Amino acid sequence: MKVYLAKWGATMAVTWSNLLVYRVNFILQSIAPLFVFLLVKLSLWYRIYEGQPGLIGGYSFGQMAAYHLWVMITGLLVFNGNSQRISEDIRLGRITSYLIYPFSLWEFHGAGFLARTLLQTGIAIFTIFAALALLGGRLESPSFGPFVLGLLLAILGGVFWFWINYWVGLVAFWLEETWTLMVMLQIVTYFLSGAIIPLELYPEWLRTILLYSPFPYIAYGPAQLMMGNLEGVGRAFLVLGFWALVASWFAQWVWRRGLRLYTAAGI
Amino acid sequence: MIHAQGLSKRFKSHQKAPGFKGAIQSFFDRQFETKTAIENFDLEVAPGEIIGLLGPNGAGKTTLMKMFTGIIVPSEGSLNVLGTVPHKRSRDFRKQIALVMGQKSQLWWDLPALDSFLLLQKYYEIDKKTFEHRLNELSELLNVTKLLRVHVRKLSLGERMKLELMSSLLHDPKIIFLDEPTIGLDLVAQKNIRDFLLNYHGETGVTLILTSHYMADIQALAKRVVLVLEGQKRFDDSLEAFAGILGGAKMVAFRFGSVVKRQDPFFEPFSPLWNAEGTRVELNIPEDRLRELGQQILRDYPVVDFHTENLPIERVMAQLLERPELL
Amino acid sequence: MIKRIKQYGSIYGAFVSTSFSEAMSFRAHFVLLIVMDLVFYGTHLWSIDILYDHIHLIGTWRREHLLFFASVMLAINQLTMTLVSENYWQFPLMIRTGNFDFHLVKPVSSIFLTFFRTIRPGSMFNMAFTAPAVVYFGLQVDLGFWAWIALPFGIVLGFLLQNSLEMLFSCAMFWMIDGTGVNFIRIEFQQLARWPDFVYPSMLRGALTYLVPVLLIGSAPVRFLLAPSDFWPILGLVVFLLFFWALLGFFWRMGLLAYESASS
Numbered sequence: 001m002k003v004y005l006a007k008w009g010a011t012m013a014v015t016w017s018n019l020l021v022y023r024v025n026f027i028l029q030s031i032a033p034l035f036v037f038l039l040v041k042l043s044l045w046y047r048i049y050e051g052q053p054g055l056i057g058g059y060s061f062g063q064m065a066a067y068h069l070w071v072m073i074t075g076l077l078v079f080n081g082n083s084q085r086i087s088e089d090i091r092l093g094r095i096t097s098y099l100i101y102p103f104s105l106w107e108f109h110g111a112g113f114l115a116r117t118l119l120q121t122g123i124a125i126f127t128i129f130a131a132l133a134l135l136g137g138r139l140e141s142p143s144f145g146p147f148v149l150g151l152l153l154a155i156l157g158g159v160f161w162f163w164i165n166y167w168v169g170l171v172a173f174w175l176e177e178t179w180t181l182m183v184m185l186q187i188v189t190y191f192l193s194g195a196i197i198p199l200e201l202y203p204e205w206l207r208t209i210l211l212y213s214p215f216p217y218i219a220y221g222p223a224q225l226m227m228g229n230l231e232g233v234g235r236a237f238l239v240l241g242f243w244a245l246v247a248s249w250f251a252q253w254v255w256r257r258g259l260r261l262y263t264a265a266g267i
Numbered sequence: 268m269i270h271a272q273g274l275s276k277r278f279k280s281h282q283k284a285p286g287f288k289g290a291i292q293s294f295f296d297r298q299f300e301t302k303t304a305i306e307n308f309d310l311e312v313a314p315g316e317i318i319g320l321l322g323p324n325g326a327g328k329t330t331l332m333k334m335f336t337g338i339i340v341p342s343e344g345s346l347n348v349l350g351t352v353p354h355k356r357s358r359d360f361r362k363q364i365a366l367v368m369g370q371k372s373q374l375w376w377d378l379p380a381l382d383s384f385l386l387l388q389k390y391y392e393i394d395k396k397t398f399e400h401r402l403n404e405l406s407e408l409l410n411v412t413k414l415l416r417v418h419v420r421k422l423s424l425g426e427r428m429k430l431e432l433m434s435s436l437l438h439d440p441k442i443i444f445l446d447e448p449t450i451g452l453d454l455v456a457q458k459n460i461r462d463f464l465l466n467y468h469g470e471t472g473v474t475l476i477l478t479s480h481y482m483a484d485i486q487a488l489a490k491r492v493v494l495v496l497e498g499q500k501r502f503d504d505s506l507e508a509f510a511g512i513l514g515g516a517k518m519v520a521f522r523f524g525s526v527v528k529r530q531d532p533f534f535e536p537f538s539p540l541w542n543a544e545g546t547r548v549e550l551n552i553p554e555d556r557l558r559e560l561g562q563q564i565l566r567d568y569p570v571v572d573f574h575t576e577n578l579p580i581e582r583v584m585a586q587l588l589e590r591p592e593l594l
Numbered sequence: 595m596i597k598r599i600k601q602y603g604s605i606y607g608a609f610v611s612t613s614f615s616e617a618m619s620f621r622a623h624f625v626l627l628i629v630m631d632l633v634f635y636g637t638h639l640w641s642i643d644i645l646y647d648h649i650h651l652i653g654t655w656r657r658e659h660l661l662f663f664a665s666v667m668l669a670i671n672q673l674t675m676t677l678v679s680e681n682y683w684q685f686p687l688m689i690r691t692g693n694f695d696f697h698l699v700k701p702v703s704s705i706f707l708t709f710f711r712t713i714r715p716g717s718m719f720n721m722a723f724t725a726p727a728v729v730y731f732g733l734q735v736d737l738g739f740w741a742w743i744a745l746p747f748g749i750v751l752g753f754l755l756q757n758s759l760e761m762l763f764s765c766a767m768f769w770m771i772d773g774t775g776v777n778f779i780r781i782e783f784q785q786l787a788r789w790p791d792f793v794y795p796s797m798l799r800g801a802l803t804y805l806v807p808v809l810l811i812g813s814a815p816v817r818f819l820l821a822p823s824d825f826w827p828i829l830g831l832v833v834f835l836l837f838f839w840a841l842l843g844f845f846w847r848m849g850l851l852a853y854e855s856a857s858s
Binding site for chain 3: 339
């Protein structure tokens with residue numbers, strides 16, 4: 001067991017090294033979400049509320065700002081997949097070594113995912129404090145219980161997203177390029193998860209369907225919890241947990257299919 | 268053709284301890300190290316010469332090539348190639364040089380080579396007639412006529428290298444830089460490339476600057492050899508002079524009927540090269556002692572067979588790398 | 595001069611045809627690229643539409659104004675995707691692998707080889723979406739006769755400004771080696787430009803108009819098209835263009851001096 005964990009530890013250390021080699025890149029990518037939030041989201045909603053004081057979709061300006069802040073924090077925790085690396089491993093034939101190593105491909109990428117998530121958690125904490133400092137008392141501090149639940153839901157969302165990434169990465173067995181697929185999923189997810197506008201503003205029929213999909217629970221759901229709104233928390237964990245399981249099962253199934261193809265080709 | 272004087276090039280790179288701690292440390296407090304790739308290098312090359320640049324990995328051969336072609340800028344010294352300063356990269360200069368790198372490809376991976384060639388025709392403004400003439404001529408010489416329309420990714424390394432070479436000759440360059448053009452090729456393919464280059468040089472009188480780890484390349488092509496060790500020029504003379512660096516030594520190989528102790532101090536001064544079993548050894552023996560030592564070995568050891576030949580440049584090189592003080 | 599233009603024209607022609615035959619050999623990727631952009635265009639416009647179900651105005655703009663602005667931005671985006679975008683991703687790769695060396699020994703401008711070598715022919719088809727969108731929303735905002743004439747030029751100017759800026763950013767790759775950071779910044783600035791300038795508070799708007807003029811990309815042409823008396827921004831755009839081209843030449847030369855090439 002100890003030896004096994006050491007493998008994970010070593011893989012995570014390598015991931016950290018890689019992430020920190022290019023300093024400027026790392027800093028840029030860490031602070032950019034906060035800037036986009038402050039510059040784009042806040043400005044935009046401020047202008048919108050200027051022309052329409054009061055509530056929009058049940059949100060006051062303060063609530064809308066808080067909602068987007070928590071969506072941004074959630075995003076830091078969720079989107080830590082690395083489908084491109086997996087595709088690269090396949091395209092360049094590097095997976096052959098994982099067929100021989102006593103450490104499988106999903107474990108390798110799982111460790112990488114874990115390393116990135118931990119690093120991102122640090123960035124998220126920093127971002128929360130920076131945002132609280134910049135926005136002063138205008139932002140309500142979250143209450144502890146629901147906030148922790150929100151974090152947990154976000155991490156579950158991260159697990160779901162990891163398996164989705166893994167699956168898309170594996171499509172490289174059949175397709176030359178997979179990044180288009182990933183970007184497409186990202187765009188759709190942004191839109192359907194309520195990251196652009198809260199789901200209350202969406203047409204009723206769309207919302208009803210979405211509640212059974214995983215999407216609302218990787219942005220809208222955690223943000224609601226972090227804002228202290230416990231409504232529908234049970235369903236959130238249930239539905240997202242179900243989809244995470246489906247995604248992991250599906251990814252493993254695709255892996256087995258792909259591997260058969262790979263070994264059959266005799267590479 | 269090339270006049271280099273006091274040429275130097277330094278690079279900066281950063282170092283990092285392994286692991287997470289090392290990563291964090293290097294993130295906040297980065298240790299930089301200046302590495303001197305080329306130091307105070309002089310070189311004169313006349314038109315039509317074939318020069319072999321020799322040296323171990325990291326000696327600075329490729330750095331030299333990149334300065335000669337204007338890709339990187341020297342840190343110090345003066346450099347003049349074809350009458351201009353390379354890194355000013357005048358259009359005329361670029362039209363007259365060619366660069367072939369065995370490790371890299373300038374052909375479009377997912378297209379037939381012919382598409383890349385047509386692109387090059389436009390780059391170098393070669394008129395249609397001349398282009399077609401050269402295309403036919405070169406593809407016949409290299410025996411690649413049938414490969415022109417095949418996707419590059421489907422070609423073998425040897426085939427690709429021929430086309431790579433062809434792509435850099437279409438514009439009839441005055442000087443060709445070849446950085447390990449035969450790397451990774453099998454013996455036949457290596458020989459093909461060598462024969463072609465020799466032939467092409469004979470017909471056009473083009474200047475060739477060549478680096479290679481295969482001494483056979485150097486031996487077959489270069490009239491003049493420049494040895495680079497740790498960024499400095501350590502030798503610059505004819506191939507014959509290079510082979511004779513170690514004096515008029517001969518290589519003598521002995522085969523023994525039974526195992527001979529390889530630590531035997533008798534063999535030590537002659538840079539012995541043993542086989543794994545200890546039944547065969549190659550020695551470098553100075554010409555004037557050949558007779559005396561030969562007799563002694565025949566008498567004292569269970570020799571069943573022996574032969575002698577001139578010291579191959581491969582062994583000269585190996586010995587120089589081990590004991591650079593011989594220079 | 596004429597000879598040079600002809601030469602570059604014929605090189606570009608060869609770029610188009612090679613990109614096309616290359617793209618055609620990866621059919622699934624080809625289709626996915628088209629669909630990917632369409633999904634983005636669709637969700638972007640739909641988001642604005644949903645938002646306006648709950649409000650009447652943003653600033654002084656009604657639904658059709660913002661949708662017209664958005665469709666112009668998408669048209670600019672579509673041009674960028676087709677003509678240049680792929681090259682921003684390849685450039686850092688070429689620097690890292692040292693394949694950029696080959697660009698440097700060719701008797702053709704290395705800026706040209708770097709930023710125009712690869713075209714995404716698939717994205718060209720998306721004009722079938724963006725062009726009708728611009729026309730549809732243009733009709734809704736009642737563009738005048740001259741505005742219709744000026745419309746394509748406005749889009750091209752926006753396209754030129756966006757890419758001059760992004761090429762300028764890309765020069766940083768010579769020093770940074772890894773391109774992720776620069777490409778990241780490019781995308782973030784695209785996000786900023788996706789909304790009209792009046793959305794931003796005055797200080798920020800000033801910085802994004804006069805310092806890093808990403809807001810001019812869309813706002814300058816659209817403001818001019820909606821009200822021709824509002825021509826100062828588009829004039830500024832043209833001045834910035836000339837300035838950036840000079841700057842690009844300068845930083846590119848600096849970058850080449852600093853270029854160390856990958857070791858063998």
